[in-house]
Amino acid sequence: MFEIAMLVSSVCGVLVAIWLLWRAGKQSDLQALAGFAIMMAIWCFGHVVMFQGFERVGIYMILANPLMPTFFLHFAILFVNSGTAKEPMLDRLYKMVPWFYLTSFAVVLQSWWIGAGDAISTPYTKAFFVFTHAGLWNLVYTVFIGVLAHGVLMFGWYRHAGNKKRSILAMCGVGAWGLLLATSFVFPSFGISWFPYPMLLLPTYLLLLVYAVVRYQILSVNAFANRALLWFAMMMVLLCVIAVISVVSGRIGLQALSNVPSWQLWLYSLLILVVAALVYQPLSRLVARLIYPGASLNETVLDTWSSQLKEVKEWSELVEVGECLLSKQIRHKVAIQLQSLTTADEDKTNALALRISRSDSGWHFVLVGWNDASPGMRLTAEVFASLFSTSCGLLERSLALAAAERKRLDEQHLVELGSLSAAMAHELRNPLNIIAMASYDAPVETRQHIQTQLKRADRLVSDMLVYSGGLSLQFSATPLRALVASIVAQSNTEGVEYELNIDDSIELEADPQRLQQVFINLIDNALSFLRNTPEGKLCIKAEQQTQQVVIQVHNNGPSIDASLQDVLFQPFVSKRAGGSGLGLAIVRRIVDAHGGTIRHRVDTAWPVTFELILPRYSASSHLGKPAHDTE
Known part of the structure; x- marks a missing residue:
């Protein structure tokens, strides 16, 4: 059993090394791990060689064991120090790796020279390796390099996170398992005559170690491990079932079955299990084609x-x-x-x-x-x-996500466009002032025409500044009738009949200058159309409610096209000759800043009606308090 276990370990070591070299590519850490697997295969095969009578060759192979932890130390340094963050201490240790290899070779050669190992017979084995007194140096050095390698892993566990930290923790657990298995190897060297049962499980150490390393790097190995663990569990269940059959078969009259040795039953069953594992995939595909003909999914x-x-x-x-x-x-x-x-x-x-x-x-x-x-x-x-x-x-x-990103970019573009518009509006006022001063020497008719166009340009600049900039509201008690009456009095109402139906007691907590701008825009808009309308009429009404004031601005000018209803308060929408297209947009912005609403109504007796609903008081009592800025 010991010889078979060592032979299986050797074969596993060679296969694992080949697989690692195949998958490693240019990953030097996996190449170093492949070297560790090769050295473990050589070490295990040394025991097999000794069993076959080639004791001296087997001893030489086993005495090469310092190279095993040296390869593992090389792997541990590369594995822990991989990634973007390099550790200076590990960089210095990596530069010493060639010296570790050189020292390990020197220890191996010295062990061969002085005869550090010997072969003895035990009650359980005909040839087993033991260290001589001179060979204890070989054992001490091997243990030292192994401890150093696992110390590097523990340092990596402290420094890293995520999958690498999990891999390192798994490797340390497997290392403890390997130490437990290898302990029985040195028992005969210290005069302890125990059969090295733990060494029978050495194949599991190498496989578990490699799996702990690559399970987070090569995901396909997890599927293989899943299948392997399943078949191993089935094998253990089969072993238990055979043991029960061996005990029970004689008592229930199956004497022929009870006479078959248990190991033969287990071997036959294991053979059936292996055959089943080999034919499972082909049979599965065949059955799938029979049940689902025409389906070729893979x-x-x-x-x-x-x-x-x-x-x-x-x-x-x-x-x-x-x-x-x-x-x-x-x-x-x-x-x-x-x-x-x-x-x-x-x-x-x-x-x-x-x-x-x-x-x-x-x-x-x-x-x-x-x-x-x-x-x-x-x-x-x-x-x-x-x-x-x-x-x-x-x-x-x-x-x-793409739509959200486009919306964010559009909003950013609007902010940048607003800033640019404000800057341009400020810059335009300088040349407009120069043109105004230069026109004083022009003929009267020409000067009046220039002044008219300059006023129009100044109005456009003012509208752009208001619409593109932030609104700073200075709240105060504002009598509504007095404010609207002053605006109407300053407006050119020639040929237009107007009516103010606003009670003197109506008072708002608002910014009077901004509110004045709202009514200037609405009244100017109405008058621009009413001057060309026979018997033009303008009516402004206000009704005070508990928490708000409802204001309606009526006129009997031409009704607004239905096509403009949905975009009426958007910028650059205007039917007014010479208008900037920003008037109603500015009105809505100021009304919104006060916490109110504005809409165009078509259900009144007037062709055109704009209704404003403004709160009597601000959201938080701003009366007598500092200015409230709203962007």
Whole structure:
């Protein structure tokens, strides 16, 4: 049993080393770990050689054991010090790695020279390795390098986080397991005549060590480990079942079965288990083809579907790619009806279809017209539909993120545009002032024309400054009738009849200058149209309620086009000759800043009505308090 265990360990070491070198590529840490596996294979094979009568060769192979922890130390330094953050202490230790190898070779050569090992027979083995007194130096040096390597791992565990920290913790646990197994190796060297049972489990040490290293780096190894652990568990269960059968069979009359040695029953059963493991995959594929004829799903097909669906950037393209992939796979035309597309797209009359819909719990699919399809085609459709539904969710989130990013950029662009507009408006006033001064020497008619255009330009500049800048509100008690009356009195109302139906007691807590600007814009807008209207009338009414004041500005000018209703308060929308298109936008901004609302009403007796609803008091009593800034 000991010889078989050592032989299995040797074979495992060689296979693991080959696999690591194959997967390592240019990863020097895995190359060093492969060196450790090779040295462990040599060390274990030395015991096998000794059992076969080649004692001197076996002793030489076992005395090479200082190279094992040296390779592991090399691996530990590279593994812990990999990544962006380098540790100066480990950098210095890495520069000493060649000296560690040189020292280990020197210890091995010196052990060979002085005869540091010998072979003895024990009650359990015919040839077992022991250290001589001169060879204790070899053992001490090997233990020292092993402790140093695990010290490097513990340092890495302290410094790192995430998967690397988990890997290091797993390696330290496996190292403790290896120490427990290897302890029995030195018992005969100290005169302890015990059979080295723990060494029978040495194959597990190497496999567990490599798995602890690569399970977070090479994900495919986890699937292999999952299958291996499953079959190992089945083997253990089988061993227990055979033990029970051996005990019970004689008592229930199966004497022939009870006479069969237990190890033969276990060996036969193990052979059946191995055969079952070998034929499981082929039989599984064969049964799948019998039950689902025509279905040829495998990892390659699923990867192709997943990769092509992930590359899609819009809904119509997703449907087109999905229909192409599924139709090609089952060799039959299939339509995909997506809930988010048009009705015409959902009314396809193909015999086979996938209906994908969205609900609060996510995306779902329904197979339409698949009742006469073969089981294989239906299975393929269900798998594809499940993957397609997942792709719909991913695309939905991707488009939502893209829309949010575009909105953020648009808002940023508007902020930058507002700042630019304010700066340009400020700069325009200088040349306008120069033009105004230069026009004093011009003829009277020319000067009046220039002054008219300058006033228009100044009004446009003022509107741009108000709309693009922040609003600073200075709240105070504002009598509404007095404020509106002063604006009407200063306006050119020639040919226009006006009426103020505002009670003198109505008072607002507002910014009088900003509120004045609101009524200037509304009254000027109305007068510009009423001057060309026969019997033009302007009526301003106000009604005081408990917490708010409702103000209506009526006029009998031409009604506003229905096409402008939805964009009336947006900037640069105007039917007024010479208007800036910012008047109503500024009005809404000031009203919003006061916590009120403004709207255009078409349900009154007047052709044009603007209704303002303003709170009597500010959101928090600002009366007598510092200014409140709103952007």
